[in-house]
Amino acid sequence: xxxxxxxxxxxxxxxxxxxxxxxxxxxxxxxxxxxxxxxxxxxxxxxxxxxxxxxxxxxxxxxxxxxxxxxxxxxxxxxxxxxxxxxxxxxxxxxxxxxxxxxxxxxxxxxxxxxxxxxxxxxxxxxxxxxxxxxxxxxxxxxxxxxxxxxxxxxxxxxxxxxxxxxxxxxxxxxxxxxxxxxxxxxxxxxxxxxxxxxxxxxxxxxxxxxxxxxxxxxxxxxxxxxxxxxxxxxxxxxxxxxxxxxxxxxxxxxxxxxxxxxxxxxxxxxxxxxxxxxxxxxxxxxxxxxxxxxxxxxxxxxxxxxxxxxxxxx
Amino acid sequence: xxxxxxxxxxxxxxxxxxxxxxxxxxxxxxxxxxxxxxxxxxxxxxxxxxxxxxxxxxxxxxxxxxxxxxxxxxxxxxxxxxxxxxxxxxxxxxxxxxxxxxxxxxxxxxxxxxxxxxxxxxxxxxxxxxxxxxxxxxxxxxxxxxxxxxxxxxxxxxxxxxxxxxxxxxxxxxxxxxxxxxxxxxxxxxxxxxxxxxxxxxxxxxxxxxxxxxxxxxxxxxxxxxxxxxxxxxxxxxxxxxxxxxxxxxxxxxxxxxxxxxxxxxxxxxxxxxxxxxxxxxxxxxxxxxxxxxxxxxxxxxxxxxxxxxxxxxxxxxxxxxxxxxxxxxxxxxxxxxxxxxxxxxxxxxxxxxxxxxxxxxxxxxxxxxxxxxxxxxxxxxxxxxxxxxxxxxxxxxxxxxxxxxxxxxxxxxxxxxxxxxxxxxxxxxxxxxxxxxxxxxxxxxxxxxxxxxxxxxxxxxxxxxxxxxxxxxxxxxxxxxxxxxxxxxxxxxxxxxxxxxxxxxxxxxxxxxxxxxxxxxxxxxxxxxxxxxxxxxxxxxx
Numbered sequence: 001x002x003x004x005x006x007x008x009x010x011x012x013x014x015x016x017x018x019x020x021x022x023x024x025x026x027x028x029x030x031x032x033x034x035x036x037x038x039x040x041x042x043x044x045x046x047x048x049x050x051x052x053x054x055x056x057x058x059x060x061x062x063x064x065x066x067x068x069x070x071x072x073x074x075x076x077x078x079x080x081x082x083x084x085x086x087x088x089x090x091x092x093x094x095x096x097x098x099x100x101x102x103x104x105x106x107x108x109x110x111x112x113x114x115x116x117x118x119x120x121x122x123x124x125x126x127x128x129x130x131x132x133x134x135x136x137x138x139x140x141x142x143x144x145x146x147x148x149x150x151x152x153x154x155x156x157x158x159x160x161x162x163x164x165x166x167x168x169x170x171x172x173x174x175x176x177x178x179x180x181x182x183x184x185x186x187x188x189x190x191x192x193x194x195x196x197x198x199x200x201x202x203x204x205x206x207x208x209x210x211x212x213x214x215x216x217x218x219x220x221x222x223x224x225x226x227x228x229x230x231x232x233x234x235x236x237x238x239x240x241x242x243x244x245x246x247x248x249x250x251x252x253x254x255x256x257x258x259x260x261x262x263x264x265x266x267x268x269x270x271x272x273x274x275x276x277x278x279x280x281x282x283x284x285x286x287x288x289x290x291x292x293x294x295x296x297x298x299x300x301x302x303x304x305x306x307x308x309x310x311x312x313x314x315x
Numbered sequence: 316x317x318x319x320x321x322x323x324x325x326x327x328x329x330x331x332x333x334x335x336x337x338x339x340x341x342x343x344x345x346x347x348x349x350x351x352x353x354x355x356x357x358x359x360x361x362x363x364x365x366x367x368x369x370x371x372x373x374x375x376x377x378x379x380x381x382x383x384x385x386x387x388x389x390x391x392x393x394x395x396x397x398x399x400x401x402x403x404x405x406x407x408x409x410x411x412x413x414x415x416x417x418x419x420x421x422x423x424x425x426x427x428x429x430x431x432x433x434x435x436x437x438x439x440x441x442x443x444x445x446x447x448x449x450x451x452x453x454x455x456x457x458x459x460x461x462x463x464x465x466x467x468x469x470x471x472x473x474x475x476x477x478x479x480x481x482x483x484x485x486x487x488x489x490x491x492x493x494x495x496x497x498x499x500x501x502x503x504x505x506x507x508x509x510x511x512x513x514x515x516x517x518x519x520x521x522x523x524x525x526x527x528x529x530x531x532x533x534x535x536x537x538x539x540x541x542x543x544x545x546x547x548x549x550x551x552x553x554x555x556x557x558x559x560x561x562x563x564x565x566x567x568x569x570x571x572x573x574x575x576x577x578x579x580x581x582x583x584x585x586x587x588x589x590x591x592x593x594x595x596x597x598x599x600x601x602x603x604x605x606x607x608x609x610x611x612x613x614x615x616x617x618x619x620x621x622x623x624x625x626x627x628x629x630x631x632x633x634x635x636x637x638x639x640x641x642x643x644x645x646x647x648x649x650x651x652x653x654x655x656x657x658x659x660x661x662x663x664x665x666x667x668x669x670x671x672x673x674x675x676x677x678x679x680x681x682x683x684x685x686x687x688x689x690x691x692x693x694x695x696x697x698x699x700x701x702x703x704x705x706x707x708x709x710x711x712x713x714x715x716x717x718x719x720x721x722x723x724x725x726x727x728x729x730x731x732x733x734x735x736x737x738x739x740x741x742x743x744x745x746x747x748x749x750x751x752x753x754x755x756x757x758x759x760x761x762x763x764x765x766x767x768x769x770x771x772x773x774x775x776x777x778x779x780x781x782x783x784x785x786x787x788x789x790x791x792x793x794x795x796x797x798x799x800x801x802x803x804x805x806x807x808x809x810x811x812x813x814x815x816x817x818x819x820x821x822x823x824x825x826x827x828x829x830x831x832x833x834x835x836x837x838x839x840x841x842x843x844x845x846x847x848x849x850x851x852x853x854x855x856x857x858x
Contacts, residue, residue, distance in 0.1 A: 002644075
């Protein structure tokens with residue numbers, strides 16, 4: 001259950017950031033969408049909203065919070081599960097609470113405030129979704145948000161970043177049914193994160209060429225994956241020199257989307273924003289390069305079947 | 316140039332009922348004669364105009380959310396393999412875009428109407444529509460819970476409201492207006508609903524769902540949109556909601572309206588235990604009031620995923636089923652909810668829903684006013700339409716299917732007493748000629764001279780579902796796209812849009828309000844014309 005950021009701006013009187021540091025990673029989030037804006041329903045803006053920050057350490061975002069809940073590293077799932085138990089009026093034993101770094105009072109206060117709010121929203125970052133428990137943590141938070149709807153209006157949203165990653169996710173979904181971790185090696189899309197995700201394919205050495213767009217895996221991926229990228233013909237499209245472009249066989253310099261190339265970027269709430277370039281660039285856009293590669297490939301003799309069965313049953 | 320010879324023509328738009336005639340095609344249209352070119356020998360075959368779906372959900376934020384939520388279905392469904400002429404994809408409950416085009420065209424449907432688009436994400440919807448090959452498309456924009464519009468209704472400022480609606484339609488590059496649970500979705504922003512026409516709406520003082528429905532219907536008639544208000548009534552899916560539906564129909568007397576997925580709005584009883592079919596009451600009223608059209612929203616047993624802008628209903632469905640729940644509220648405009656669902660013949664409510672869809676199709680006597688739909692993917696996936704056609708054309712098959720229902724279910728429905736069987740002519744009406752006329756697309760749903768050459772050719776076959784699942788040929792705009800069960804060409808389709816007139820000063824009124832409630836700049840909000848692929852602007856009409 002989620003919403004567009006305007007809903008938070010207009011209605012949210014109870015906001016939680018969990019495992020994220022928006023003050024430094026999404027610096028406009030507070031001012032444009034969540035805390036500072038006034039609206040018809042929240043005429044006093046910041047004064048009409050309560051913000052709780054949940055993290056394992058103090059960050060700059062703490063300065064903007066009304067309440068800071070410092071939990072022990074790796075205990076997100078436990079905290080979320082205890083919050084759900086409190087919401088349902090179930091007994092939680094003291095030793096379970098003590099392990100989390102929080103007190104029963106703090107957690108009961110969290111639930112009381114959430115239930116009393118008119119519109120609550122939880123934003124969660126990689127501190128929740130990429131630490132011990134991973135997608136189980138996200139699922140626990142989303143379940144808590146869903147269950148709070150029995151008492152009030154409640155939504156949740158991941159704090160996505162890294163440029164237009166949401167756009168890639170959205171388009172892969174409409175073209176293949178899946179957001180990422182897709183293989184086409186049988187001629188149709190199949191999905192298995194952990195097997196077909198880029199990092200897994202590279203670490204296993206399953207790919208014999210790579211085309212990298214809008215990413216710098218050479219800076220972020222584990223060493224065996226980087227080593228494999230250096231071994232195979234890697235082509236990078238990027239406006240700048242990056243860690244990946246240095247190890248690639250080919251680096252095609254492209255214009256910068258939003259500055260010198262037009263297009264669409266999908267915001268973290270999946271709202272498509274048009275990009276209107278302010279400057280001209282001598283370099284081609286990513287789109288043009290890919291189109292020309294496609295045209296060149298089309299001139300070669302075709303490796304794909306011309307005909308054959310229209311559909312297959314999957315195994 | 317193509318000549319199709321020897322086929323039996325079913326062309327309700329021109330009153331042709333099974334006569335053998337030749338069809339000539341040139342420049343993508345039907346013409347009176349051609350010399351040379353290809354000849355397709357259709358001797359002994361049945362020829363229909365290409366199918367038109369008046370109400371489906373195939374593109375945009377909500378169906379794409381549904382795709383993300385159902386990877387387990389993608390894994391078990393039919394897969395489309397990449398070849399030189401076609402892209403890969405997946406069928407199933409929420410097919411991918413390329414597969415959507417292949418599946419619709421493979422069944423003989425050539426025009427679809429995407430029935431629910433928030434303006435804020437209309438750019439996304441157009442990008443997806445572009446990636447649906449072969450089909451021509453139109454889309455409807457969600458207006459009945461737009462808070463800027465509701466504020467104007469509350470203030471009684473009708474003239475300005477009219478300009479605002481017209482501005483939004485053009486901003487979205489849309490074809491018409493969809494109204495979903497008027498007022499109820501706005502109330503859902505606070506976790507509430509508005510079920511009856513006279514209910515108050517959370518956050519408002521004077522307006523009710525009835526005010527919104529009446530106001531919007533009048534605006535749409537005065538703007539002269541080619542398709543009337545496309546209404547998803549309040550109180551969807553609830554036992555006893557027949558009274559809300561009948562009240563809504565009475566309110567719309569003297570106005571044009573299309574009532575969407577009527578099956579979900581024709582239930583009697585007081586609660587889930589006493590629920591019964593009320594299709595007879597609805598059909599009786601509908602038959603005598605010719606200002607309205609409708610589509611069935613029929614249900615078939617099996618797995619699907621329900622998606623609707625009706626957020627509060629989806630929250631209830633989540634609580635009833637305990638299955639996955641997706642909800643996406645859109646600032647100022649609308650909501651959206653997604654819940655995977657399985658319709659079972661052992662379930663009383665599901666059995667009644669299955670029967671009601673068919674009963675309405677059989678009890679509403681004018682096939683020009685009720686159209687085949689499943690509210691894809693809500694009642695069933697669109698690629699199951701041939702099963703519904705078989706149910707409509709064969710009383711014996713219906714009786715056989717009814718043996719699967721429980722005895723209690725059989726007492727709560729009227730289907731066992733209805734022996735009507737659809738003719739091919741009537742099937743061509745409810746699948747093509749009727750919906751094309753309701754959409755105001757005069758060049759669709761017709762095999763007459765000058766119409767778009769969208770044709771389906773079926774090999775006559777005793778097994779009705781098989782015949783309608785596997786046409787021998789499908790032509791789109793005069794091009795053979797399906798032949799002998801294979802995709803031969805995947806041309807890009809057009810998008811129909813309208814540009815209703817509005818006072819340009821409305822932007823001065825809208826801009827400050829817009830900046831209050833939205834989080835994107837006013838200048839970036841309207842979809843640019845160049846982002847709509849092969850757009851065709853249709854004229855407004857004199858109502």
